[in-house]
Amino acid sequence: MKSLETFEITSFESELSEEIKAKAVRALEGGKVLYFPALPFALSKEELKFLTPSILDPKSKNISYDLRTDRLAGALGEAAVLKEMVKRYAEKSRKLLNQLIPHYNQTLIQAKTSFRPAEIFGRKTSYRKDDTRLHIDSFPSSPTKGERILRVFTNINPEGKARVWRLGEPFADVVQKMAPRASTPIWGVPHLLKLLGITKGFRTSFDHYMLQMHDTMKGDLDYQKTVPQEEIHFPPGSTWIVYTDQVSHAAMSGQHVLEQTFHLPLYGLFNEETAPLRVLEKFFNKSLV
Ligand SMILES: O=C(O)CCC(=O)C(=O)O
Ligand SMILES: [Fe+2]
Numbered sequence: 001m002k003s004l005e006t007f008e009i010t011s012f013e014s015e016l017s018e019e020i021k022a023k024a025v026r027a028l029e030g031g032k033v034l035y036f037p038a039l040p041f042a043l044s045k046e047e048l049k050f051l052t053p054s055i056l057d058p059k060s061k062n063i064s065y066d067l068r069t070d071r072l073a074g075a076l077g078e079a080a081v082l083k084e085m086v087k088r089y090a091e092k093s094r095k096l097l098n099q100l101i102p103h104y105n106q107t108l109i110q111a112k113t114s115f116r117p118a119e120i121f122g123r124k125t126s127y128r129k130d131d132t133r134l135h136i137d138s139f140p141s142s143p144t145k146g147e148r149i150l151r152v153f154t155n156i157n158p159e160g161k162a163r164v165w166r167l168g169e170p171f172a173d174v175v176q177k178m179a180p181r182a183s184t185p186i187w188g189v190p191h192l193l194k195l196l197g198i199t200k201g202f203r204t205s206f207d208h209y210m211l212q213m214h215d216t217m218k219g220d221l222d223y224q225k226t227v228p229q230e231e232i233h234f235p236p237g238s239t240w241i242v243y244t245d246q247v248s249h250a251a252m253s254g255q256h257v258l259e260q261t262f263h264l265p266l267y268g269l270f271n272e273e274t275a276p277l278r279v280l281e282k283f284f285n286k287s288l289v
Helices: 020-031 078-099 169-181 189-195 205-219 221-226 276-284
Strands: 005-008 035-038 063-066 072-075 108-116 148-155 163-167 232-235 241-242 251-255 257-266
Touching: 005 020, 020 035, 020 078, 035 276, 072 078, 078 108, 078 148, 078 241, 169 205, 169 276, 205 221, 205 257, 205 276, 232 251
Parallel strands: 005 035
Antiparallel strands: 035 241, 063 072, 063 108, 108 257, 148 241, 148 257, 163 232, 163 251
16 A cells, blocks of 8 residues: 555564665655554453543543553552553653664654544544544644644554554645645734633644645545545554654544654654654745744
8 A cells, every 4th residue: 555654564663674764764755654564452350441432531631641641541549550650651662762763763753642442433533633634743722833743553452453544635635735825823812711721831823724724625525535544454463653643634433542743843853854843834935823
């Protein structure tokens, strides 16, 4: 499949060749999904008991963990063992990236880890939050100011159930179609959003356009149906890595996945020109941060 670059790596701590490392960074920044069909995250017998949506606090759709503060959120009751499981994933996914793309080691910022024990098919939400629609990641309350969003996923479903995604068109094509439909940022609004605590930090023009594209893509049902796309099945025991701010994706169905988010400043990239910020700046012919 043209959207995937497949690797036969079977451990999160493998020593890798220079050839594999070079191939990985180019493919990843070029907008491919790095796919590891046989890279499982093993659970103990005790941990297998966590594979149920009933451990979720009814107010949360995911369990989230922050390695920086060692805090777990979204779980019901005493969750020390669950925290250790999610923390182990946070550490293993970091080790994998350190091995696979040593170029990022100095600049990669580890953000939140999540465990997603609920079935995603048929979940009811507003269209903006509906990740079964093709989108690029952009979050209303968390401006990135151009920093990258890199995610590692592992399917830990115990019943053989794949996580089914769709992958859409290349980022440059998304921009060609969606950026002309975006409103222009209104002077003063980003200051107000920050002042009122609606955004964590300043929503730059880059963040404004990313959010507009995210919403416009999700809101256009004709685009969702007709845009060139591929359906991908990620089976249990597989892992994949993707720049979700760049790669148009939708998660259609599946249950029980672990996910680790990283941020990367642009100067950490192998090729900055591939970053959404640079592509959008070229399109609008001006600086956006
Ligand atoms: O849960 C998933 O499989 C992916 C959802 C998604 O859109 C994301 O994590 O960016
Ligand atoms: Fe997403």
